[in-house]
Amino acid sequence: MSQKVLIADDAAFMRMMIKDILLSNGYEIAGEANNGLKAVELYKKEKPDIVMMDITMPEMDGITAVKEIRKLDPSAKVVMCSALGQQSMVMEAIQSGAKDFIVKPFQPDRVIEALKKVLG
Amino acid sequence: MDYRKFTELQIDALREVGNIGAGNAATALSQMIQKRIDMSVPEAAILPLEEMIQKIGNEEDMVVAVIIRVFGDAPGNMVFLLTMNSAHELLKMLLDEESEGDLTEMQISALQEIGNILTGAYINSIVKLTGMMLVSSVPAISVDMLYSLMTTAFIESGQFDEYIMSIEAKFIMGKKNIKGYFFYIPKPGSLEKLIQTLGLA
Numbered sequence: 001m002s003q004k005v006l007i008a009d010d011a012a013f014m015r016m017m018i019k020d021i022l023l024s025n026g027y028e029i030a031g032e033a034n035n036g037l038k039a040v041e042l043y044k045k046e047k048p049d050i051v052m053m054d055i056t057m058p059e060m061d062g063i064t065a066v067k068e069i070r071k072l073d074p075s076a077k078v079v080m081c082s083a084l085g086q087q088s089m090v091m092e093a094i095q096s097g098a099k100d101f102i103v104k105p106f107q108p109d110r111v112i113e114a115l116k117k118v119l120g
Numbered sequence: 121m122d123y124r125k126f127t128e129l130q131i132d133a134l135r136e137v138g139n140i141g142a143g144n145a146a147t148a149l150s151q152m153i154q155k156r157i158d159m160s161v162p163e164a165a166i167l168p169l170e171e172m173i174q175k176i177g178n179e180e181d182m183v184v185a186v187i188i189r190v191f192g193d194a195p196g197n198m199v200f201l202l203t204m205n206s207a208h209e210l211l212k213m214l215l216d217e218e219s220e221g222d223l224t225e226m227q228i229s230a231l232q233e234i235g236n237i238l239t240g241a242y243i244n245s246i247v248k249l250t251g252m253m254l255v256s257s258v259p260a261i262s263v264d265m266l267y268s269l270m271t272t273a274f275i276e277s278g279q280f281d282e283y284i285m286s287i288e289a290k291f292i293m294g295k296k297n298i299k300g301y302f303f304y305i306p307k308p309g310s311l312e313k314l315i316q317t318l319g320l321a
Binding site: 010011012013014016056057058082083084085086088089103104105 | 128129135136139140141142143144146147150151156157158159160161162245248249318320
């Protein structure tokens with residue numbers, strides 16, 4: 001059975017890019033959110049297997065969203081995907097419960113590598 | 121060149137390119153000054169120059185800008201801009217000494233280097249994302265009134281039209297509210313080429 005991914009990024013273009021990579025590698029899209037708040041709502045509704053989460057988003061940023069999602073579901077699997085690749089950001093994301101961190105711009109392989117690693 | 125003809129998706133893509141560039145630049149700067157740098161959600165704005173300037177401050181505000189010319193597949197100008205206050209705060213962080221008034225030679229050199237690193241990171245990330253060939257010039261630093269500086273940078277890029285597109289990101293460093301602005305001011309045709317390379321023509 002295909003694994004379902006929730007994509008959270010405020011850029012439609014980036015969501016499109018990630019969707020293409022996922023679909024051509026056999027994953028299913030659980031949904032798309034354009035801000036952290038919607039990501040949390042969609043997580044509740046769709047219960048995806050994993051979330052690809054941007055950091056810089058309006059309404060609620062990605063790191064806060066990870067924290068909220070983990071409150072709902074302590075076993076939630078989230079992979080951060082952001083242009084902000086500073087050590088402190090990565091640390092904060094991981095401490096908030098993210099399982100991996102991909103820095104933009106990324107190669108498609110990196111995304112698949114991260115998903116395989118986290119989902120097993 | 122009327123930028124208002126771009127579709128939502130195309131503008132979104134350009135904004136994301138700007139986001140990636142600025143994010144990488146923020147990371148590079150953060151590594152340099154050993155402090156965390158946050159970034160606001162970037163904007164791709166299509167506005168008259170005057171409105172763009174008003175978003176930053178008053179026309180006569182003194183600002184410092186590092187301007188880099190980009191050559192290659194998507195030529196244009198890249199501007200990293202700071203208000204004088206922000207420049208002083210940044211320099212304090214970098215050089216570890218008080219800063220006010222006119223900029224010293226050392227400070228100008230430091231800002232030039234920061235600008236160089238930032239724009240380099242910005243451009244490298246766009247190259248990685250698009251596969252385009254882009255090279256940058258030696259940075260030029262300018263201390264001038266906001267209005268003069270912005271108009272010069274835009275005119276230099278061949279943008280004479282009323283409506284201008286720029287991709288803007290704000291950096292926020294700590295509680296000191298140091299805001300740095302990033303503008304990629306493309307020469308006519310560069311944005312179209314970028315959109316084409318992204319497969320969205």
